[in-house]
Amino acid sequence: MKASGHELTGLVFNIQKFAIQDGPGIRTTVFMKGCPLRCPWCSNPEGMGSAPEIMPSERKCIACKQCLEACASDAISFRAGIREIDWALCSGCLACAEVCPSRALEAVGEYKTVDETLRIVERDRDFYETSGGGVTVSGGEALLQWEFVRDLLKKCQQAGLHTALDTTGYCAWESMQQVLRHTDLVLFDVKHTDPDRHRVKTGVPNDQILRNLEGAASMTKVWLRVPIVRGFNDSEPNMHSTAELAVRVGAEKVSLLPCHHWARDKYRRLGRCYESEAAVGGAEPNGQMLSRWQEILCSHGLAFGVGN
C-alpha cells in the first residue's frame, strides 16, 4: 500500500469476476497482494510477496528476446530458444514485462486506487442483484492493507453492494475491527486449532487469529473456512475442536476447502519450490476424508459446504 499523491492505493494481484465460491451469489473477488503466512499448500503463491513481481509463462513466449535487452540485471538468458530467469539476479524492476509483446512476462500486482477498484467491481452489479452476490476482498492477507480495504468496503457498502472479507485472521485486532465495520460477511480461515501445529506449517501462531475470530463473530456474520490438508489438519481431535470452535463463535456455516495441487505450475513459474506434496505429504483429500469432516460437522449441528 502506498500513497499516490494524496490518494490511497492498494496492491492488487487479481480481480476475479464471476467468482462463485467466495461467499454467496455471483461475486467479484479482489485479491490483495502480500501475506504474512507461508502455508505450503497455498494456491496463490503470487499473492504472498508484498511487491509487484514477474510471473513468466513459457507457453506464451515467442522468443523475440526483447526482454533480454530490457533487463538491466542480466537475469534473463536464452538457451536453445528457451527463456530462463536467474531469480537471484532479478531486481524486480519489471522492465521485461513492459516490453513483452506476448504477455509471457507479466507483472503480478498493480497499485490501484479505491475508486479505480470500485469502478471495476461495480461493473457486475446486475449479476450481484440477480444472484444475491457482491464483492469479496481476499488475498494474500487483505488486512496487511487494511486501510485500503476499509475504504474500499466502505464505499462498496455505500454503493449498495454486499461485502465480504476473506481473511487468515492474522493481523492486529484494531485494524480488523475497522474493516469489519463495513463488512457484511467474514470468510474466516481456521487452518488448525492447535497452536504448535499451526505455527509449524504456516509460520505463525494461531492465538491472535482465534482471538480475532471471536471478535469478528461478535461484530458480523462469519463463515469458517477450513482448508483440508491431508496429514495436517485431518485428525479426529482437530475436526472436533474445529467444529466446537464454529459452534462457539456461532458461525453460520463451515466451508471445507480440499487442498489441491493445481498451483504447482505457478510455483515453478515464480522460481519457487512447491513444498506442499513433500511437506504435507498430502495427495488431494479423498471423498472418505471429506465425508468424515461432514459427519463431524453435522454431529455438531453445523451447516457446511464444500468449496464455498
Added chain:
Amino acid sequence: MATAHPLPADERSKKPLPFDWGYGSTPRTSMLRGGLHWKAAVSESELENAAIGLPRVRFREGVKIDMARARIVTDAFRETEGQPVPLQYARMVERLCDEMPVFIKDGELIVGDPNGGANKVRWHPEANVDWMPEAVTTGGFSELVTKEERREIVDEICPFWERRSMAALIKSSLPEEMAPQINSYGAMLSNIWEQGLVIPAYDWEVLFREGLEARIVAAEAKLAELDARVEELDPAEYLAKRYQWQAMVRCGRAIIRYAERLSEMARREAARERDAKRRGELEEMADILERVPARPPRTFHECLQFYWTVEVVAHYFARWGNGCGTRLDQVWWPYYQADIESGQITRKGAVELVECLFLKIQEIGAALDWPPKFAGISGACTLYTADICGTTADGQDASNELSLIIMETLGNLHLSQPPIALRYHAGISPEVVSAAIDLDRMGLGHPSYFNEDLLQTWALKRGWSAEDAKKVQVCACAANNVMGKAMQSTGLASAACMNSLNVLGEVLRQNDQEARCGSVVLAAGKKATEMQSADELLEAYLERVKYYVKITAVSWNIAQQVLMEHKADPCNSFLMDETLERGIDLLRFHKEGDTWPVVTPFGGINTANALAAIERLVFEQKRYTLEELVQVLDTNWSGREAMRQEFLNAPKYGNDDDFADGWAVRLLVGLDEAVGTVKDAWGCSFTMDGSTATGYTMLGLTAGASPDGRLACTTLADGSLSPMAGSDSEGPTAVMNSAAKLPFLHTELFNQRFMATFMEGENKELFAAYLRAWHAKGTIPHIQFNAVSSEELHAAKAKPEEHSDLIVRVAGYSAHFVDLGDHSQDSIIARTEQELG
C-alpha cells in the same frame, strides 16, 4: 487462501448416458435411436489446408443420395412442361405424395419420411444442378452414389435442369456485371436464392381445428365463386387465381393420399405382424392415418401424426427445407391436456410419442447443397425450430408440462434436432428454467434462450402491427417470423453473407480506387495510409459496405422477381389462411409483408477488434504505420510474430473494456444503419441477421490476415455477438457486459461456453441468476450455452493461443485453462470426460 473446491462426488453426475440402457426413455425409442442415420456432413479437410472450391465433405457410412425424389421431380416437370407454374408444382407434390417410397421402421409410432429411405439425403435438382456433376464425380458426394446413379445424374437429370433450374433462370436474368458477384468469395458471398425458400408460419391451431378436408372444400368453394364472377373479373386475375386454387386443392388432396398410403402400409404390416402388441400398434396407426390430417385430431397421438404428415409433405416434398418455428408446447397443448385428463395417455406415454416424433425430425437431415455451403450449415440440418414457453396473448407465462416434456425428450435421446428456442421472460416458471439448465449441462447446446420482449420489439421495428407482433416466433437459427405470415429464409439462403474483414482489407488497400459493378459505383476516397484515425477507416468501411449491399439489392430484386414468375408453392399456400382465402401464392404474399432482405455479417467482431488495435497501436501509440501494417498483413505476419502479438494483445471486445467495446458498438451500429439505407424493390430495408450457423469457419477460410492479430485463413468469431475465441479472458459476466453495451438492433447470435460444473449442484442457482441478469439487461436477444467438451479441452491443451478464454473454475480455482500445467489440464480433462460421458 482461496483453496476452493470441486463439488462433492454425489453432486456431480457421473452417468454418461441418460438411462441405464442408453438413450431413450423406453426400449422402443432406445432401439429406434440405435438405428438412426446421422446425416450431418462435416468438411473433411483441416481448415488451414482446405482449398477454396469443393472441400470434401464426409458423411457417416451408408448414407446415400435419394434418387427417388430427384427422378420423380424431374419426371413431373418433363410431364408438365409448358403448363402454368402453379400446376407444375402441384403435379410435383402429387407425384411425390403418390410415388415416394414409404416405409415403417420396427417400433415406430409416428411415420412418414421426407426421404425415400432412412439412409437417404434429398437432392433438389429443380433448384440448382451446376455443382452436382462435379460433386458426385470428384467432389464431396462421390461416395453417396453408385456408378449407374452417377451416370443418371450427370447424363439425364442434370442436363434436363441445366437451363430450367431456378439458379439457371436467375443467373441468365441478371445483368452481365452482376452475375460474377454471385456465389463468389470476397467481400460478399451473395446467394442466388435458388431455393426460393419462403418460410410460411401456419396457424397450426386452425389446421388442427379444421382438418385438411375442410380447407379443400373451402378452396373449391373459392373456385366456384371465381367462376361465377368470371364476367366481372380481369382475365389475368381470373387465371392467376384459378390456377392457384386448383393447385392448392390438388396439393391438399395429395397430402391426404400420402397419409392413406402410410395407413395402407401400416395395415399390411399389421396383417403380417406376429407380435400381438405391435400388431395392435400398427392397426392403431393405420386408423390414425385414415383420419388425419384429413379430419381434425382427437387425441395427442393423432395430433402429432397430423403434424408430422403435413410437415413431411409441405416442408420437405414441396420445398427445400424447413426453417419454420412453431410453438409446439402451445399448439399441441389442448390434445395433451385432454388425453391426460381423460386417462387416454400417461405422461410417460406422451414422452415416448414425442421421442418417436423427434427421432423422425433428427433423421430428416439437410437437403444436399453446394458442398462448401452444405458443410457450412451441416450441423444445422433442417434449421427447424421448436419454440417453447414465452407468454400467452394476455402476457401470462405460457410454460406448461409440454415445455418440460419437449426438453426432456432431447435430453433422453441426446438429439441435435429440433433445436429448442426457449422464450424467456420475467415471469417464466422457475421449474422450466431449472429443467432448461439441466439440458444445457448435457452439452447438446439446447436450449437457446430468446428474450421474449425483444422478439416483439423486433417485429414492431420491422413494421409489423402490434397485433402481428404478438404472434412472432423464433425460426431458423435465430431469426423471427410472424404467425400467419411468411419470411425469406435465413442463414446461407439470406440475401448475402458479408465477409467483413475482406471489406476492411479492401479499404486498407484500395480505398483510393473507384469501384464499379454495373450501375453501382463507389467513388474513390482518401488513401487509407493518409487517414488520421481509425474513425476514418470505419467511415470508408461503411461506405464500401453500402456499395456491396446495393449490388446485392439489384441481384436480389431480379432474383425474387424470377422466383415469383417461375416458381410456386401451392402446397404451403394451401396451408396458410390468407393465401388460401385470397388465391395467391406464398412467394407473392411474402412480398406484401416484410421481405426481410438479410445480410448475414461474418467477422464483424473481428473487424471491431481490428479497428481497436489500429486505433491503439497505429494512431495513439504510433508503434507502426498503416503502410507497414498492410505490408505485414500481406505476408501473413511472416517473420513479425512480436508485432502480431502486440495486435493480438491490443484491447479486445468481450472483456468489458470500454475502449474495445466502444469500437464494437460503433461498428455494429454503423453497419446496421449502413445496411438499412438500402431498400429492396418491395420497399423493405435491408437488415442484418446474426444467424451465422457454422459459416464463420467457412468464411474465415477466405479472409486474409487481419489487424486483430488473426492469421490468414483461420476461423472468425462465431455468432454475431460472441467474442473472438481466445480473446475474452475476464469471464462470462464481462462478456455479457460487453454485449449489453450494444443497443438492440436486430436478431443476433450470442454463444457462451461454460464448464458443465457451472450448471449443477449449488452452482445451478447461480447459473439461473446469470440468465436473469441476461434478461434484465434487456438488449441481448439471444444467448446459448455450450458446455465445454473434453475434445475442446484437448484442443486447448494442444493450441493454447486459440483457447486462452477457456475458463476452468471447476474447482473454484481462479485460472484459465491454458495457464494450468499439464498435470492440472489432464485432471480437468479426465473430470470433464467423466461428467459428460
